[in-house]
Amino acid sequence: MESPFTYILITLFFSSILLSIIFLMTWQTMGKQKYALMFSLSFLASSVLWANSLFKSLFLSHNLYWMIGCSVSMLSVLLGTWGHCLRTNTKINPATLLSLGVFGMALTYYFTYISPHLGLRMSLYLYIDVVLLMITSVVIIQHRIKSRPAEIGASALHFIFAVCLFIAASIALAQGKDMDVELIKWYAIVNFTALPAAYVGMSVFVIYMLASDLAEEMKLLAMTDLLTNCLNRRGFYIQAKQTMLELQKQQQHVCLIYWDIDKFKAINDQFGHAGGDQVLISITQLIKLHIKKDDLIGRMGGEEFVILVGRSHYQDAINVAERLRAIINHTPIPFGEQKINVTASFGVVELNDQNIPIEQAIDLADTALYQAKSSGRNKVVFSEPQSF
């Protein structure tokens, strides 16, 4: 009958192999994102770690077994940290991570071969793993202002895993130079109870986090117009409701601008559909350069667009449309060797103190736009207050 620890090691070995395969498949399905590959390699390194412990008795030299175990343990944590930095675009020099690993190995080598000290040999590399796991926990939670539940869980589990490792390392260190049977017993208990649970929990949360990344990407895709990269009609309605409330709460002056490229059919007829598409792309890029990052721009269909702006001063808010009209009027769009002159008409509704839903605001701005069109185009028309 094998020891229960052997069965735990076998379970951990197969779990790590499975996790490595899952992340490899994720890497394939998520457009070969480098971080998913890092996670796959990290779990592969873990499986080598568990296999190393399983076949411990086959090693002629215990020190060699120990050095291999420490290297793959640190490699696994290093790859995980690196992966999380890549996912969150956290600037970290891979050389810094690598030197931490080399430093840990050098210390372990020193206290294994040169000046044997059991406590230091067993604990120092684990303390470095703890530092790396803590860094990862912070990297995950700092990624965005409002973390998603999966990120909070993944960050918390990295922290818990780090705490478990810290406890194991401290028990190991407390032994001092030579083995203490009582402490080794406690070390094994932490190693084979709390650590596997935290390890599996951490892995599951990382999978959940990547699944939520994918769901978020799909949601964004369903709300985006692929030609111009603006929000589509559905996306604009969803986002605008939220943004309008936030801007009004901040006592900003909010304007809704409905605009439409003039005689777009004629542009298509003269320059072809590709020329028309180029105008749509270039005009929206131009507009984005001249509005604030937090202003919302959506494509309502064809050559019709809508912008929600919030400004601290009333005059600034209502000036936005006139400024954009003039910019479009004075910026010919390059198309191959040619230049396409474009104008646009604008309808504006000022939303302050008017508790009207976004759908109604769009209708009002559309009516003002219609007036701009019928009174000669290349104009801005404001919706009359009495129309509310």
Ligand SMILES: Nc1nc2c(ncn2[C@@H]2O[C@H](COP(=O)(O)OP(=O)(O)OP(=O)(O)O)[C@@H](O)[C@H]2O)c(=O)[nH]1
């Ligand atoms: N190139 C291109 N054309 C599009 C796209 N979507 C709609 N259109 C064309 O846009 C044109 C819109 O024409 P109209 O609604 O008559 O408007 P207009 O010619 O701009 O005239 P006014 O709005 O009255 O100034 C149609 O010919 C559509 O085929 C698109 O994604 N790409």
